[in-house]
Amino acid sequence: MDVFVILAVVIPVLGSGATLVLPHKRWTALFCSGVSFGVLCRLIIEPLPLEFIIRLPMNPLHIGVFIDGFSLIFALLLSFLFFLAVVYSSYIEARRYYSLLLLDLGLLLLIVFSQELLIFYVFLEMSTIVTYFLVIYNETEEAVKAGFKYLIMNVGGAILILLAILLKGSSLGALLFVAGCLVKAGSFPVHVWLADAHPAAPSAVSALLSGALVKVGVYSLFRFAPHFGADLSWLIPVALTSMVIGVFLALVQSDVKRILAYSTVSQLGIVLLGMVLQSDASVSGVMLHFVNHGLFKALLFLCMGCVIYATGERNIHHLGGLHSKMPVTAAACLIGCLSISGIPPFNGFVSKSILFHALESPVMKAAFVITSAGTVASFTRLFRHTFLGKSGAKVKRIPRSMRLPLLLLSGLCILLGFFPGIVLSLTGYTVECDVWSSSAVPEVLLTAGLGIAFYFVGLKTKVILETPSFSIVDRFFCGCGKSIEYFSELLDRWLTQDVNYYAAYMILFLVFLFFLLSF
């Protein structure tokens, strides 16, 4: 059965080469991602956990594959989302887009399956570089700038992880590893690249970015934190702040994709919180929310992609009244908004309530309530402004291949809403509290009401309309970039003198070394 695993990984990588060469590139891309998804489904029946080693001929590193329930779910989510992305991006013609997409899929599957830290780091770094080239695919000025910021922060995060691997023994190693994963997961202090990368990337890529790639950081925390013996309790405040701040930032944004990006930051804060608590219920909630968030966030991004493709307009204030012109997209976006805000029949409700019951301290419960209320507010605002209201912009017809993924994803959201057990049965955790009967339903309605109240209060006090530029953190990172540049400019100017000084430096260095040595 390890042949299937190798097959699932090798086909996308070969496919990425093939799409560069074969004439009809879209079909090969579809075929490869589809086959990879199919093979992974075949793996569901296999007894888990699966473990074996692949040895490369002349290479000291060997790839140790380890698959348990959680990594299998994540792999399934990844390949499914990539398949939908390939289906969705029919309007993109360039060959390199498809080959990069497939290569990224192969690398992510390898990340999910890898067991040792070094191999994990190797594939993590490679997927960062490949995603960089996907993010800057649009080649606009803004995309390139956002891509550069994405790259520097993610490579910095990866280097932190490498340092952690090197300093594995010491406590510093654990700290560095967690910091590296936080950068990759885009939690509060380092979420800056997330907010810029999403609007710049093509919509299919940004759907993947927030649906799957950002979760790699959280997954690596779950998988490799025990290796470092790190106690993650100090992560709770970080998770809480990123939950709350993420939602409030989402509330005030004007760019459609930026709203979704910041809501990803807050949702990941929730997942991080669940991960840190390590209790049985919270981990099962985390796994379920992992999959649900992947589905409805990708759904929302693809809807917004259709909106942008149709109207060519990104600012939320210029959109409006599209429900009549784009009924399918409107319905899908409605399902997505409802499920992300945790309304009963949809999948968001199940995982959020499990997580809510798993929380202990009142502070966490309060923060959770505020966050879900904020989410409800921001998504009612999103839906109301884009689809309801006066019908403004003219609409271009959306090709059928862009509408198909919307239907698939919304169907899945509803399905998982009713039968969450499908996902959890794989991981061996069970859904303890029977969600429907207990007190969950009234609580959710309460938070929904609170959220809508938030929205109208915000609307009245004009907070939501004009967007205060709240990017202190962003300025901090650009600031330290500029200061490094300024310092090296100074160094450069100071060091260019004429030959006499260079000879003098040589002799001074000689004398300095001699004295250093003899004492």
Place this chain on the structure above:
Amino acid sequence: MSGILILLVAVPLMTAFLLSVTALPQKVPHTTLMKLRNVLSVSGMGVLCVILAVCAPAALSGHVLTYTVGGWSPFLGVALRLDAFSFSLVVVSVLVCFLALFYSIPHMGYMRRMGKYDAFYFLMVAGIVGVFLTRDIFNMYVFFEILSISVFVLITAGEKKESYKASLKYLILASLSSALFLFAVGIIYASCGSLNMDYAAEGMKSMVEENPELMYVVFTLLLVSLGVKTSIVPLHFWLPDAHSIAPTPISAILSGIILKVSIYAMVRLFLLCGWQFYSEVSPIIAYTGAATVAVGTLLALVQKDIKRMLAYSSISQIGIIVTGIGIGTDLALQGALFHVVNHALMKSGLFLCAGIIAGQSRTREISKLQMGAPGVAVSFVVLSLGIIGVPPLNGFVSKFIICYGAVQAQYSGLAFIILAASVLSCGYYFRVIQAFFKKKKRRKKTPMYRVSRFMSFPVYILAVLCVILGLFPLIGLQIADLALKMVGG
């Protein structure tokens, strides 16, 4: 069989003199002269490769080929020696010089006709191979001088205004450094009675016991003189001008190979004075190396000209190698030796790519570069990923080993500096790569001059080599390990 060694040096010398003979008579119609010179230079290199192939099995299987020139006893005479360490470096340098020669056939057409550019090119190759082979310290000095003088001339082959200034600055600093080197050789000879490395080693060991002061003098002299040639931080001032203004194939060889020649000399001579003395002194080398990494990367951040940026980045990469040498443990040395080979391949490829791209977009400003031939752009991306240290490529393997050795030897601060520097290097390399992707309206339909096969195919070979060495690093690591035993590690 060991007679072949001298051929390694004699063949480039003879091709150099043959080439300078053919450069003379103007009566022969010009095109046949050019063809003749091309054939001659390519065959000269070909013969060199054949010789290397012949003595490859012997060198790689671990035993040592020595050869005494002129039949004198090694105590007095000049001995040549080829072991795994020098063999791997000779192979890399001959390969890069061969590829740069291919690059220079179309690129430097006008320069080769009128001057003895080729003759000096082969003199340089003879100098490089000579330094790698000699066992005699003074002979190393002579080959260093042959190498430097031919490089001074080759830098000015571009006939540009700044090339004379850059070459003069390099000449002054290099001759100061060879004066110091000569001074150190003098002291070694005075105290040990012989110039051959093996006999000098015993002399040095006894000298370390009696008067360590003199030993410190010799060490500092050697470190400073070779420091200038490898451009360690306080002595690196000549490198940016020399490397960025020289014509592309020459700057590729300059930063790819000639920096490695002095690194090789540094390793040989420092390990000469005995392992005990070396471990006492090596922290200084490690910290200078770390300072070089830091300063090199910072300065590279602000460069506007792509070649100057590459020059500064080779300063920081040399800093990494020197740190590896300074750490001194077997693992770090092995990583450093492997990084020497990697950096030689990557940096020369990058310079050749930069030459093509700068030529096509008619500017050397980073922000105004345009992606000319897609193949060249892809190999530029692959090579710069290698330099940054992204996993699948060979740069990552050697950097990781050096950092791992650093952490093991309680130098974790150095590992931090090296990795922080690789993040910054990712910054300035991707500033160039993103310039390719920026949609720029071509000012006027400038005719993109056709990149002839000769210019782009060396770049592809180097990129493919880097990927192969990256995916299967054990090839390089075993040779580095073997080389370490040869050096007495």
Place this chain on the structure above:
Amino acid sequence: MTWVNGITIGIVLVLIGFYGVMTRKNLIKIVLCIDIIFLGLILFFVSIGYVEEGVAPVLGEFTLFVDPLPQTLMLTTVVVGLSTTALALALIIKVYEKYKTLDVRELK
């Protein structure tokens, strides 16, 4: 005055040469100082092989002879020093032709 011999004078010459390179502003003077350094080195090297009452080991019978090896080495150093200086002067001519100045301060 036993320590005033070839070696110390050679070292003093090298130091004078370095001082000259560090302080002179004219390019030609710098090249000349480099020559002084090389001369100092040659004196230092030759006087290393000096043996009291030694005779040059050329034809004829002799018992005590001066060590010939440094002298042969110095032949090459003379040639190297000469060629470096010739190249430096040629470059200086070109620099003057292009920059119209020999002062080091302009050639940053």
Place this chain on the structure above:
Amino acid sequence: MEMSIIVRTTTRFLAPLMLLFGVYIILTGHLNPGGGFQGGVILGSVLLLFYLAFGLREGRFSENVASLIEDVSALLLVVVGLLGMLLGKAFFSTFLENSFSGIFGAGVVPVINTLIGLKVGTAFVVLFYTFFKYMRREP
């Protein structure tokens, strides 16, 4: 711009003597002080003397010929070295030595000396030619 008559006559008288002296230095290089390099320099200076005395016109001994001799002698030098190897001895080894004392006693050494002398002498000639060309170019 020739020199005065006195200088011209003395050079006409001295030049062959200097040439002879240079050749002597080269040939007996292995017996008493001297050798290829020093002799070559003397040969080069003879030509310089001629130009200074008789003005800078290129005589029969033009630059191309000088540069050709220089390269050929360098080639021969390496070939002689390699010849030593072909006969089984080491590179540059003296393989012709025999019992004669004097010039021919040392086998290949005088041959090497003459080649070096030729190369250095013609190198100086080429050097002076380039300087004259440089001086004679219109500013």
